[in-house]
Amino acid sequence: NKFKRYYEAGFPEAKEEEEKVACRKSSLVGFSETGLSMSLLDEHPVTEASSGNFFSKKQAEYFLANQALMLSHDEGKALPPDQLQQRLSSILSDNPDLAEAHFLSYINSLRVKEYCTAMNSLYHYFDRKASMLVESGQNKKKGVQDEVAMRYAALNLASLQFRFGNKEPCRAALREAIRLAQESNDQTCLQHALVWLNLLGENHTGVTQLERSIKKTIDLSLPKLAVLGLHWISKGLGTGTELPARVIDYFTQSNLINCMNSNYGMMCTGCVQRAAMWHYYGKRELCSLDNQIVLNLNTSLNGVYYNGQAVCIALCNLAQHHADVGEYAAAFEILGQARLRFPCHTSHSEIWQSCQQRITFTRSLNNRKFNEAEQSLIDLEALDEPEAKIRKPLLFKEIGHVTEAFSCLNLLLSECDKEKSGYYADYRCRVLLELAALYIATGNCSAAVIHITDCIAHAKKHYLELYEGLGTAYLAFVQLSMNLPNQGLQLIESQLTRLLTNASALDKGKVLYIYAKCKVAASKLTGKESARKSDLLVALHLMNDISSLFQQVEAYMLEKDAWYFQAMLYNSLCDTENRNKCAYQFKLLDKLYPTLNTVGLTLL
Known part of the structure; x- marks a missing residue:
């Protein structure tokens, strides 16, 4: 029977013959007679067992725990999605009521963006959890447990819909979760729902209310939600018109909470988000420093180092940093490391693929390989549409298609000016500068001045020092073209230190060239x-x-x-x-x- 097979699989009490021991050891799934230990995974990998082997409940739980750890801490070391799904099917055939297997199937489906399988697995997980309560005979607590399950089922459903871009179903699921949480005064569930409201952009409360929410999460011993709230405040204030010092202070508070709770994943995420804000403000070196901090953090958990989305972003940022100074070999070597850590089947592979196409496009455009640049643009459009949109007119400009370039940039500028366009201030400044450069190239300097001054004003409002400096350099070039070199010289000297510190090698060369001509x-x-x-x-x-x-x-x-x-x-x-x-x-x-x-x- 099943118990006998389970007993013989991995828990012998008497010494068996050597042949039987060898036979048993070859069929184990990461088990040894010394018991369960994460340190034994290297010697007896869970992933080595074939999908045809029988899984006892203990073996299945051990396998699920291992794969869950890998997926959350280092996805590259987990089984590929197709193999993991086959293994989960094998586990469920032997243990059909194992709810955790359905939840892992749900997470695995999210890796490959398989909507139907993810939805079915999520439903099966909560169905199994509910049936477990019925079988346990806890009649008094059954109603309470059912309500808890319903609340968090609605939250997970909202998470699923958000990941697939279905905002209306996500809102409906969130409203249901909030209603159930309010009826039972479940503050933990309400705080989780607030995080998803922030991500949806539905939470229009001010900073003071968000700070109160963060204090509540700390009181409820929910440090991860507190950190997410601080990151949300930082992003909201940073992309607005708040002083950079206050924005960075919120990141410092989140880092303090992460260090107190040894939350390695959120530590890396906080550093990467702070690096993104430094890049947004035009501080390239500080951005590079935070990215290097991510890669040098000791994030080991039971011998497994954190290798999540933040690490991939940090690698790509450093690759872009090297490419900006012309070190393309080093940039592609870093991207090669990202490719090894995050293979194509992992959920974060699109990050380094997008970075690779951006670097390839810029390099091809610089050295006049327009066919390669066009192919990179096509590939980039599938990975990062906003970046592809702003690069398309650059290609048109270089090959002499001025009308198409103007059309693309004017359309993009009108999109940026729309309310709730989703484009940040730095993106709009980039569009304005490219439009001004195109007007200058066609000899229409007076039209360029309008866009340059708009860029400078917008950059000052949002503390974008790099784009303010570049806009000033463009204005100096216009004054040089109008035979006003002294005025142009004064303008460019006012921004020279800032630009030479933070601009890319190409922009430094252009700025110095304008300075020399003036x-x-x-x-x-x-x-x-x-x-x-x-x-x-x-x-x-x-x-x-x-x-x-x-x-x-x-x-x-x-x-x-x-x-x-x-x-x-x-x-x-x-x-x-x-x-x-x-x-x-x-x-x-x-x-x-x-x-x-x-x-x-x-x-x-």
Whole structure:
């Protein structure tokens, strides 16, 4: 019978013959005679058993606990979704009333976004939990337990609908959970529901009310919900117009709670969200520092290191950081590590795939490989539609399709200006700058000024220092084009330190190029030959750095233009030898990357 088979499978009391022992050990699922221990998983992996083996209840519970730990802490070490589903089917055939197996099936279905299976597994889980209460004979407590099950079933259903983007069913499930929780005064359930309301954007209470809610979660010993509340406040204030100091202070409070409760996953999430805010404000180095903190945290739990979404985001941020300074080999090596940690079948693989396509697109656009850039754009559109939308007009601009570029950017700007568009302030600034650059490239500087000033005002309002600096540099370029080099020089000098600290290598090169051109143009108005020659030498020194920056990021068209300008400066100083060297470098690049359209000649 079943008990006899269970007894013989892993709990012998007498010494058996060696052949029987060997036979029994080969059929075990991670068990040994010394009992259950997480440290034994490396020697007897649970995943090694074939799906045809019989699972006793204890073996099944051990397997489920192990897989649940892996899915929450390091998804890459869990079984692939198809294999795990087969194993769960085998477990349920031997133990049909094991509710936990249905819940793990629900989580596994979420990994591959399988809606129907996830829904059925969730229903089966709560059905089995209810039947277990009936079989236990706890008649007095049955009604109370049923109410608890119904409340949390509604919460889980809301979670499921939210993950699949079904907002109306999610709201309906949340309303049901809140109603049931209020009837029984279940504060814990209400706090969970509040988190989902925040994610849905349905909670319109102010910061004071949210802070009271956080205090309530701390009183209820729900530190994870308290941290989520603090993160929500930080994000809401940060993407608004709150001072950055106050926003970062909320992240500091959440980190303190995480450290007190050794919540490794939320520690990593907090650091990544703070890194995102630093990037939003234009602080690239501080963003990089927080990402490195995530990768250097000791997150070991029973020998298993946390390897969740936050780690994947941190790796991608560092890869992007290296790509921004032209270190493409290092960037793709980091992405290779992300690919190893988060294979394509895992739920977080889209993060590094999106980052890979962004880097590939930028690199291909810089070195004029438009076919590769177009393919990367198609791939990116399936992974990150907003990023694909803002990159599409860049490709149109480089290949000379100006009308299509204007159409895309104007449409995108109108979407950003809509109420509840979902686009943040930095995205709108990017659209405005690209639109201004396109107007400048087509010789319509007066139209560009409107968008540049709009960008600067918007950036100041939201404390976006990098975009404020870039907008000022664009305005300086417009003033240079209008033969006002001194005014342009003053503008760009006011933002030079900020831009050289936080901008990418490509943007640094562009800003320094504008600065050098303003310097040369302003020197012509002084009337003093000695001062003019001194300014030309300063500009030549800058041009060496500018050419190097453009070469790092493989922006060969801009590098070619830099060599041309450098040759002209040497010619003004009557330095024939250096002029010819620069002209030779220009000629080499011109053969490899000829100028195909006048729009691509613009510095911006």
